[in-house]
Amino acid sequence: MELFQWGTNPWGQEILIRVSWDLLYLSFWAGIVFIAFHLLYAAVWLPKLARAANDGDSGGVSTGVPETIERHTLAARLFHWIMAASMLVLLVTGFFPIIGVQFAWLTIHWIAGVVLTISIIYHIVHASFYLDFWSIWILPEDMAEAVKRMKRQLGQDVGEVQKHAKYPLDHKLYHTAVMLAGLAVIGTGLVMMFNIENPLVSQNAYLLADETWGLMYALHGLGAVLFVLLTLTHIYFAVRPDKIWLTKSMIFGSVDREQYLAHHDPNRWNVSESSSDASDLSNPPAKN
Amino acid sequence: MAVIRDKMPAFQLFQPASTGEALGVLDQYGADAWVLAGGLDSWDWFKDRVKKPAAVVDLGAIDSLREIRSFGGTVEIGAMATLRDVIRNEDVMSQFSILVEAAELAASPQIRNQGTIGGNIGQDTRCWYYRDGWSCYRAGGNICYADTPTAMNREHAILGASRCVAVNPSDTAPALVALDAEMVIESAGGRRVVPAQDFFIGPAIDITRMTVLEPGDILTSIRIPSTWASQRFYFEKSRDRAVWDFPLANIASAAKINGGVIEDIRIVANGVAPYPVRFVAAENAIRGQELNEQTAELAGDVAIRGVNPLAHNGYKVTLLRNLVKRSVRGAEA
Numbered sequence: 369m370e371l372f373q374w375g376t377n378p379w380g381q382e383i384l385i386r387v388s389w390d391l392l393y394l395s396f397w398a399g400i401v402f403i404a405f406h407l408l409y410a411a412v413w414l415p416k417l418a419r420a421a422n423d424g425d426s427g428g429v430s431t432g433v434p435e436t437i438e439r440h441t442l443a444a445r446l447f448h449w450i451m452a453a454s455m456l457v458l459l460v461t462g463f464f465p466i467i468g469v470q471f472a473w474l475t476i477h478w479i480a481g482v483v484l485t486i487s488i489i490y491h492i493v494h495a496s497f498y499l500d501f502w503s504i505w506i507l508p509e510d511m512a513e514a515v516k517r518m519k520r521q522l523g524q525d526v527g528e529v530q531k532h533a534k535y536p537l538d539h540k541l542y543h544t545a546v547m548l549a550g551l552a553v554i555g556t557g558l559v560m561m562f563n564i565e566n567p568l569v570s571q572n573a574y575l576l577a578d579e580t581w582g583l584m585y586a587l588h589g590l591g592a593v594l595f596v597l598l599t600l601t602h603i604y605f606a607v608r609p610d611k612i613w614l615t616k617s618m619i620f621g622s623v624d625r626e627q628y629l630a631h632h633d634p635n636r637w638n639v640s641e642s643s644s645d646a647s648d649l650s651n652p653p654a655k656n
Numbered sequence: 657m658a659v660i661r662d663k664m665p666a667f668q669l670f671q672p673a674s675t676g677e678a679l680g681v682l683d684q685y686g687a688d689a690w691v692l693a694g695g696l697d698s699w700d701w702f703k704d705r706v707k708k709p710a711a712v713v714d715l716g717a718i719d720s721l722r723e724i725r726s727f728g729g730t731v732e733i734g735a736m737a738t739l740r741d742v743i744r745n746e747d748v749m750s751q752f753s754i755l756v757e758a759a760e761l762a763a764s765p766q767i768r769n770q771g772t773i774g775g776n777i778g779q780d781t782r783c784w785y786y787r788d789g790w791s792c793y794r795a796g797g798n799i800c801y802a803d804t805p806t807a808m809n810r811e812h813a814i815l816g817a818s819r820c821v822a823v824n825p826s827d828t829a830p831a832l833v834a835l836d837a838e839m840v841i842e843s844a845g846g847r848r849v850v851p852a853q854d855f856f857i858g859p860a861i862d863i864t865r866m867t868v869l870e871p872g873d874i875l876t877s878i879r880i881p882s883t884w885a886s887q888r889f890y891f892e893k894s895r896d897r898a899v900w901d902f903p904l905a906n907i908a909s910a911a912k913i914n915g916g917v918i919e920d921i922r923i924v925a926n927g928v929a930p931y932p933v934r935f936v937a938a939e940n941a942i943r944g945q946e947l948n949e950q951t952a953e954l955a956g957d958v959a960i961r962g963v964n965p966l967a968h969n970g971y972k973v974t975l976l977r978n979l980v981k982r983s984v985r986g987a988e989a
Binding site: 373375376377378383385386465470471472473474475563564565571572573574578581582585 | 788789790791795796797798799800801803804805806817818819857860861862964
């Protein structure tokens, strides 16, 4: 298996061209193996864990919790689905021709890329100024909690483990991976627009040297193949019966009180009858 | 241009006596096999050491691929028939003279004696950046060296480019598209028949190929239906050297004229795009119109809509408009 493809420039020098498409298949099968492993883990290990679990209770904080709690605003949901649609279009147009399904993919691909870019810019502004910015980032307390949960999974007595804030660590890890892969494909994709004919920028292959173009294509490819793994696992979790309440909340926007109290610590994700958006900056989550 | 060396890289040479035998070898070697017809394009690639196949399958010993036969008004030309065979065939001459004209204008007499019709339509582009072995888009890289601010792109595309701006150089291809011919392709998986118009693909679909032929495929024959037999044809080739050269642009048209009115017409050009371009909009614009100078002008003007010339090939826009105009006007003659 090769990691990169190499070519020859007009001066006879060996230059990087792109990632090897072996990585596409590696990413796909890594996703499948992860899903298979998780299915096994969920069938064998999770029931035992559930019996042993001693997550912190709500501490009687259920009073004042509304019947339904808004988890994702309409704006956040629209962003998510526009991003998801553009990402799927990008994956199909980017990779189907490589696996042998030939069609005129380039125009659709860059238009979907522009849509993704705009949606991401909107998301950055929206999340920075209108949502609780830090709720999705991995913080030191997340790491401490992760260590505690890991020890409990290994059978150690770690006492009470707190329920999650708005986003558990796995969501935060996923968001970080998507952010890094997303910035890689968007940043390089925007530069690559100068190497194709389009109405937004003037084509100029001399913008970069051959080897720098190769680096752009390689980074673009690395981010893209990583998205194959990320998309597969995301869809898997989205359709899992025990996670379907989260998927529904991304469609309808809210979770009910029971789901909220079962999965979240009201002290860490504070909601109240008066709150219209639990993650709004006007109602920041309480820190323990 | 690439430096042609004296020695080619070593390969296994197969000279099968039947199509089935050839398909077996191709199936065995897959993408590492090379189908050899007349050899006029292949030997350059090998000597340049740009293409290095593990196996070369020479179809020269398969007699059935050389046959030209007629049945029910259809003429079927074996892909290994030489251009000279096509030019001298009476059925082709009497019914599809446009193909004879196109074949006669291809290359030189010596090359027409050796070059095959299958090789002529399946030949690779002449873009020197690509043929020099650099990692351009068409060669699997990510730059089109012919589409840079300082590129030499006088012979390149004004239509249909997508990242790669190389053109299809075949003279017989536009004639076959104008005649609505069909390509018979065989592989280990069976036989398929592809309309000539769909046989050629542009870089938007697959940047590394010029036709739908894939590893393991053999173009066995070309069928020309009677649909356009003995209609009014026009073929013209514009080139730098009249004695022997690839086209800067060529034009082929087949028209059904009744009482001075264009009942139906097909207009196809090559050398202006990565594939033979059929000007459907121009055909639609003049179908049912009287055949006169205004109609010819209209076709020419419609044909060049959407062209996108490069730094040094703007002349092809005027050339194309005039060739289309002449092909419509000439259909009356």
